[in-house]
Amino acid sequence: MFTQSARFRRVATGALLVLAPLLLMLAVIVDPGTWGDDREAVSYGDNPALAQLESVLFHWSWLLTAVAVIGVLHVVRRRAVVLGHVAGVLSVLGAINMSALMLVDPVEWWFGRHYPVAEAERLTNEVLGLPGVIFGYQMPWLFFALFGVPLVTVAVWRAGFVRWWVPALAAVGYIGALPVPYGPATVVLWTLPLVALGSIGLRILRMSDADWISYYPSAALPVTAEAADAGAASETAAGTAA
Numbered sequence: 001m002f003t004q005s006a007r008f009r010r011v012a013t014g015a016l017l018v019l020a021p022l023l024l025m026l027a028v029i030v031d032p033g034t035w036g037d038d039r040e041a042v043s044y045g046d047n048p049a050l051a052q053l054e055s056v057l058f059h060w061s062w063l064l065t066a067v068a069v070i071g072v073l074h075v076v077r078r079r080a081v082v083l084g085h086v087a088g089v090l091s092v093l094g095a096i097n098m099s100a101l102m103l104v105d106p107v108e109w110w111f112g113r114h115y116p117v118a119e120a121e122r123l124t125n126e127v128l129g130l131p132g133v134i135f136g137y138q139m140p141w142l143f144f145a146l147f148g149v150p151l152v153t154v155a156v157w158r159a160g161f162v163r164w165w166v167p168a169l170a171a172v173g174y175i176g177a178l179p180v181p182y183g184p185a186t187v188v189l190w191t192l193p194l195v196a197l198g199s200i201g202l203r204i205l206r207m208s209d210a211d212w213i214s215y216y217p218s219a220a221l222p223v224t225a226e227a228a229d230a231g232a233a234s235e236t237a238a239g240t241a242a
Contacts (some may be wrong), residue, residue, distance in 0.1 A: 009044050010204055010212040013071030017201030020064040027057035035184065040105070041120035048109055055105035062099035062145065066092045072200060075157045077215050087148050094145025097137050114200065126227040146174045153196060162200055170196040173182055193223030208224030 005019035028034055031054040036043035052222045076084030093217035107127065127133065153167040173192030180189060204212075 004214050006216075007209050008070060008208065009074070013068060013074065014201040014204035014207075016064050017072060017195075017204065018198045020061050020068050021190075021197045023057045023061035023064065024188070025190050025194050027054050027061060027128065028190050030054050030057065033182065034186065036180070039117060039121060040108050041117050041124065044109035045112040048113070051109045052106055057100040058105075059099050062095045062102070065091065065145075065149065066095040066099070068197070068201075069095070069149065072156060072204075073202075074208055074212070074215055075161045075236060076155045077217060079160065080155040080158035084152060087151035087155055090144040091148030094141050094143070094148050097141035098145045101142075103136050140143070146178065147222050149193070149197075150174050153200070156200060162203065164201055165194045166177035169193070 001096070016021040030050050032043040032047045033040045033051050036046055040051075043136045069088050071086045073084055104127070108120070108124045111123050114120075115123065115153075128138075150167055153162070153170040156162055157164055157167050169192040173189050173196065176192075177186055180186065
């Protein structure tokens with residue numbers, strides 16, 4: 001049973017580390033705003049089907065990223081433990097909030113279909129400018145995701161599980177997307193997390209169940225005082241009988 005549960009966690013973690021960044025890359029590719037008008041109220045209206053598909057892909061990419069991060073923390077149980085788990089918590093919180101924010105895209109598309117462009121943008125900005133939206137979904141949570149996931153890969157590298165280029169690619173991909181205007185360059189940048197996280201995922205998928213289980217802490221329990229007394233009594237009885 002333990003081997004089967006370990007196999008499930010190993011396969012799920014490895015698969016999600018490939019799937020989550022793959023969905024992220026596909027989302028930016030199908031996003032009409034990547035190739036069209038940078039005003040999303042316009043570009044979304046040009047192709048509403050792709051706009052909704054993009055939003056769903058982004059949503060599930062970030063949601064699955066949170067689950068994948070939880071799984072990959074398994075390999076930082078011995079080294080880079082503090083860094084890995086602190087970065088992991090921040091990444092999970094950030095990714096979940098990023099996922100929730102994707103609901104803004106269909107709202108912006110709806111505004112663009114029912115109002116002039118300027119009014120649609122004003123309404124969208126008014127929604128995004130609400131204090132509850134800013135502090136509940138955006139700040140500082142967005143940065144937790146974009147900085148946290150690369151930090152998790154740093155911890156995985158410090159644990160000796162991957163080479164240095166894995167966290168380097170993750171950092172360039174996630175953090176580098178911040179100053180770069182959203183567009184075709186974003187496709188290139190968000191391909192890098194697929195290479196970085198995907199390489200970790202593939203290594204996990206190639207592991208044996210025994211290798212995965214070896215990262216669990218020892219199951220040995222300390223000897224209690226009661227057990228020690230019982231053992232001493234048994235030895236005394238055995239000596240008396242002899």
